[in-house]
Amino acid sequence: MQVNGTHSRSRMVSEINVTPFVDVMLVLLIIFMVTAPLMTQGIDVKLPETAAPAIPSEKERLMVTVSKDRKVYIDDYAVDLESLGPKIAAIYQNQQGQQGVFLRADESLPYGFVVRVMGTIREAGIDQIGMVTEPLTGLTTGDLTEK
Numbered sequence: 001m002q003v004n005g006t007h008s009r010s011r012m013v014s015e016i017n018v019t020p021f022v023d024v025m026l027v028l029l030i031i032f033m034v035t036a037p038l039m040t041q042g043i044d045v046k047l048p049e050t051a052a053p054a055i056p057s058e059k060e061r062l063m064v065t066v067s068k069d070r071k072v073y074i075d076d077y078a079v080d081l082e083s084l085g086p087k088i089a090a091i092y093q094n095q096q097g098q099q100g101v102f103l104r105a106d107e108s109l110p111y112g113f114v115v116r117v118m119g120t121i122r123e124a125g126i127d128q129i130g131m132v133t134e135p136l137t138g139l140t141t142g143d144l145t146e147k
Contacts (some may be wrong), residue, residue, distance in 0.1 A: 005057065022095065026038070026071045027032055029140070039080060041135075051135075051136050061100045061101055061102050061130070061143045062074065062075065062088065062091060062101045062102070063075050063101075063102050063104060063132075064084070064088075064101050064102070064103050064104070064117070064121065065103075065104040065105075066103070066104070066105040066106060066109060066113070066114065067106055068106040068109070070109065070113060072084055072117060074087060074091075079086055082115070082118065084117070084120050084121070085121070085124040086121050086126075088101065088121060088124040088126060089124040089125055090106065091117035092124075092126070095102055099125070099126050099127055099128070100126065100127065100129070100130060101121055101126050101128070101129050101130070102129075102131075102132050103121070103129055103130065104132040105117070110141075120139065123145075
């Protein structure tokens with residue numbers, strides 16, 4: 001029998017030290033918070049402004065974007081204008097019912113080019129084409145009728 005208490009030191013400790021785990025998790029959280037905004041990529045398009053209200057959509061639709069330099073994208077994938085129709089038709093080939101596309105076009109594009117893209121989409125058999133715009137900033141509807 002030992003008096004100085006060495007017997008109690010030889011017992012195993014069954015507690016888990018969570019401090020290193022918490023430290024690692026906090027570092028990972030900070031890394032993800034810093035890098036997440038850098039991972040989002042998009043197509044730079046200045047949309048025209050309008051006072052029209054948003055149209056509610058119950059289904060997710062395909063997004064066709066035309067940039068300022070006349071490049072055409074299906075969602076985030078670049079396509080040339082000649083292959084736009086067949087690719088959209090292939091995407092919607094197995095879907096039944098109404099098929100729709102949202103079209104985002106830069107406001108500096110000529111009207112004729114935007115109509116050409118719309119015609120290509122229509123030739124692919126798309127029933128509905130929605131034009132994506134930005135809400136008016138600083139102007140009211142009354143300001144538009146006075147000018």
